[in-house]
Every structure is written in structure tokens, then in C-alpha cells.
Amino acid sequence: RDRDRREIYPAPIDAIFGALETSGEIDAVLPEMDVITWRGNLSKLLTCAWNVNEAWTMEAELVNRCVVLNVRETEDSLRRALTRDDREERMCYWGYAFEESVCAEKPFEEPVDCLDCFCSVVRTKLGTLNVLMCGEVDCFDSDDGDLASYVELKTTRVMNDPRQVKKFEKEKLLKWWAQSYALGVRRILVGFRDDVGKVVKLQMLETLKLPGYVAAHEGAWNARDGLRCASLV
Structure with a gap:
């Protein structure tokens, strides 16, 4: 996969079919599905009611x-990815380095691998639709390996005033909620960093509680409308 989004098709759909073939479940699962997708597409649909600044597209094909x-x-997103300056590249690296520091038994003994990732294939419902979805999972915190143990890892700049907090809750938490909720990831470990990339605070957030943080804001997003919009689209 193209983690830097520098290709027009960064996540080929055939990887999902390959996973089903490997598991031996392809003939049993596919006939029951109404939608097959990567998690990123569903995240776009869950957030589209409040997304007025970022253009997006996806391709749809009806198979049976x-x-x-x-x-x-x-x-536009390809152009931004191809023209990132040193500061933007460094900030991307900080995110990968945070994942390395949290997950590796001996962090930074080898160069941080920005391409290596683990993806989970899940079956879920969107309204009346049966959805087969694949998405990257950053880590899990037990030996169970089920959805309850999955944890999303995020970094963000530490906030110094109420205006920054409000913007964070209305915009960034919306994306985080959609991404984690879609795949069934229940917890998000956030590393709050300073301007030189040093993590100064860790906080564990519960995915299902994120909508409550913004409920008091005028015009705030909410889970019910996000799910309704996604199912209608």
C-alpha cells in the first residue's frame, strides 16, 4: 500500500479478495455482501455531512x-502529497515514529518502516446493508487478537487555548471517530506533541465517547447523522 498517498490508487481492492481466499471463506462470505470497501471510503461517507473543505472521490462498480x-x-490530494515540504514530511514521520515507539519491543533499533502495516477484514452493517471492509490496525494490547483489543494510535499538537480545543473536537475528532468506529476499534491512544515532535502527554480515548465531547458546540457533528448520511449515500 502507498502510505503517503502518492499514487492515484493507493490501496488496491484485490488485497481484500486475496485475504478471503487465504482464509478459505471467499465462497461463503461474498454472496452475502452488499458493499465491499476499504475503511477509508466508509470514513469519507460518515463525515461528508460536515466536510466542506476537502474534496474526495471514489470509484464504484456493481458486481452481481x-x-x-x-x-x-x-x-489535489496527489499534488499536495507530491509537493510536501520538509516540515510536512517531518510531521508525517513523527506519526510513524510514535507508532514504532508504542509497538516495538526495542524501538528504533532499525529504521522506522513506514510501509509495513497490519490490516483487518471485518463484516459489519450500515443500515440494512451488509458491508465487508478492510482497514489498517495500528496495534492491540492483549493476546486475544479480536476487535476489542484493537487500539488506534494518533498524534496531534498539544493545545494551549479553548479555540484550539474547539477546532480539535469539531474537526479532528470527527475524522478519528469515523475511522475507528467504522472498523470497530474501541480505543484511541493519543500522543500530544510539541512543535519539535516530542510527545509530552498520552491520553486514551474511547471511540464511542467522542461524539459527547462536541455535543455542546453549535453545529457539531454527531454519530446518528453521520451513520444516516453514509447509509443514504
Whole structure:
């Protein structure tokens, strides 16, 4: 996968079918599905009611009675990825380095691998639709390996005033909620960093509680409308 989104098709859909073939469940699972997609496409649908600044696109193909959604980058997002400056590249690295420091038994003994990732394939419901979805999982905190143990890892700049907190809750938490909720990830470990990339605070957030943080804000997003919008689209 293209973690830096520098290709028009950064996450080929055939990887999902390959996982089903490897598991031996492809013939049993596929006939029951209404939608097959990467998690990123569903996240876009869950947030589209409040997204007024970022353009997005996806490709849809009807195969028998199943809609297959393919991830497709916009020209603008490709241009931004290809023209990132040193500061932006460094900030991307900070995120990968945080994942390395949290997950590795001996962090930074080898160069941080920005391409290595683990993905989970899950079956879920969106309204009346049966959805087969694949998404990257950062880590898990037990030996169970089930959805309850999955943890998303995020970094963000430490906030110094109420205006920054409000913007964080209305915009960034929306994306985090959609991403984690879609795949069934229940917890998000956040590393709050300073301007030189040093993590100064850790906080564990519960995915299902994120909508409550913004409920008091005027025009805030909410889970019910996000799910309704996604199912209608």
C-alpha cells in the first residue's frame, strides 16, 4: 500500500479478495455482501455531512448485486502529497515514529518502516446493508487478537487555548471517530506533541465517547447523522 498517498490508487481492492481466499471463506462470505470497501471510503461517507473543505472521490462498480468501492485519490490530494515540504514530511514521520515507539519491543533499533502495516477484514452493517471492509490496525494490547483489543494510535499538537480545543473536537475528532468506529476499534491512544515532535502527554480515548465531547458546540457533528448520511449515500 502507498502510505503517503502518492499514487492515484493507493490501496488496491484485490488485497481484500486475496485475504478471503487465504482464509478459505471467499465462497461463503461474498454472496452475502452488499458493499465491499476499504475503511477509508466508509470514513469519507460518515463525515461528508460536515466536510466542506476537502474534496474526495471514489470509484464504484456493481458486481452481481454487490457494490465494490475502490479508493481513488483526487488530483489535489496527489499534488499536495507530491509537493510536501520538509516540515510536512517531518510531521508525517513523527506519526510513524510514535507508532514504532508504542509497538516495538526495542524501538528504533532499525529504521522506522513506514510501509509495513497490519490490516483487518471485518463484516459489519450500515443500515440494512451488509458491508465487508478492510482497514489498517495500528496495534492491540492483549493476546486475544479480536476487535476489542484493537487500539488506534494518533498524534496531534498539544493545545494551549479553548479555540484550539474547539477546532480539535469539531474537526479532528470527527475524522478519528469515523475511522475507528467504522472498523470497530474501541480505543484511541493519543500522543500530544510539541512543535519539535516530542510527545509530552498520552491520553486514551474511547471511540464511542467522542461524539459527547462536541455535543455542546453549535453545529457539531454527531454519530446518528453521520451513520444516516453514509447509509443514504
